[in-house]
Amino acid sequence: MSKGLLIVLSGPSGVGKGTVCSALRGKMDNLVYSVSATTRVPRLGEENGVNYFFKSHDEFNHMMANDQLLEYAEYVGNYYGTPRDFVEETLQSGKDIILEIEVQGALKVKEKFPEGIFIFLLPPSLDELKDRICGRGTESQATIDHRLSVAVDEISLVGHYDYAVVNDQIDAACKRIESIVIAEHCKVRG
Numbered sequence: 001m002s003k004g005l006l007i008v009l010s011g012p013s014g015v016g017k018g019t020v021c022s023a024l025r026g027k028m029d030n031l032v033y034s035v036s037a038t039t040r041v042p043r044l045g046e047e048n049g050v051n052y053f054f055k056s057h058d059e060f061n062h063m064m065a066n067d068q069l070l071e072y073a074e075y076v077g078n079y080y081g082t083p084r085d086f087v088e089e090t091l092q093s094g095k096d097i098i099l100e101i102e103v104q105g106a107l108k109v110k111e112k113f114p115e116g117i118f119i120f121l122l123p124p125s126l127d128e129l130k131d132r133i134c135g136r137g138t139e140s141q142a143t144i145d146h147r148l149s150v151a152v153d154e155i156s157l158v159g160h161y162d163y164a165v166v167n168d169q170i171d172a173a174c175k176r177i178e179s180i181v182i183a184e185h186c187k188v189r190g
């Protein structure tokens with residue numbers, strides 16, 4: 001059996017990564033979603049083991065020290081990381097896996113898995129990005145400002161990715177990502 005594809009989806013906070021990932025899960029049967037660990041406090045409605053594995057700082061440090069994370073990064077005051085075993089087991093089983101992670105982590109994954117598919121999700125404009133992150137209503141104004149300032153630096157790193165997809169409409173963005181994955185499965189690899 002051939003291994004699955006490792007797909008990394010990055011983009012600034014509020015661009016719609018989570019929304020697009022949820023929509024893709026209903027459309028792509030062979031696609032598995034990687035659930036990250038984080039020290040961030042859960043938002044209203046978020047469930048442990050579904051949206052994230054919510055960890056204390058000690059628990060997260062233990063995962064780092066025991067090499068249980070494929071990558072991790074500090075982002076706007078919290079730690080986020082990808083549990084390694086689940087990714088490796090999913091790829092071995094022949095399924096594709098999608099990691100919804102920020103840019104520092106994505107670049108670390110690229111070093112370890114250069115054969116991965118790196119997709120950057122872009123907003124139609126910075127004003128629209130601001131409207132989306134504010135409209136979501138989950139962050140304080142200070143956190144929104146911090147995330148938006150980081151967003152400008154993140155967008156400047158789009159050149160490190162294989163594909164840039166504009167999330168102007170959820171369905172259209174999903175179709176572009178589905179097309180990329182279909183094409184990557186057809187690729188002749190040396």
Ligand SMILES: Nc1ncnc2c1ncn2[C@@H]1O[C@H](COP(=O)(O)OP(=O)(O)OP(=O)(O)O)[C@@H](O)[C@H]1O
Binds near residue numbers: 018168
């Ligand atoms: N194409 C779109 N058009 C309009 N609104 C959108 C679109 N995609 C997502 N949204 C909205 O934008 C907001 C942010 O989306 P989402 O939470 O998926 O972003 P994110 O990139 O996962 O953010 P974060 O990195 O902070 O977790 C949500 O309220 C979502 O409903």
Ligand SMILES: Nc1nc2c(ncn2[C@@H]2O[C@H](COP(=O)(O)O)[C@@H](O)[C@H]2O)c(=O)[nH]1
Binds near residue numbers: 011017100
């Ligand atoms: N490097 C990693 N980044 C991750 C991971 N899981 C999520 N993220 C990214 O963090 C920010 C903030 O997320 P939020 O849920 O607090 O809005 C966002 O860009 C996520 O994609 C991870 O495992 N590693």
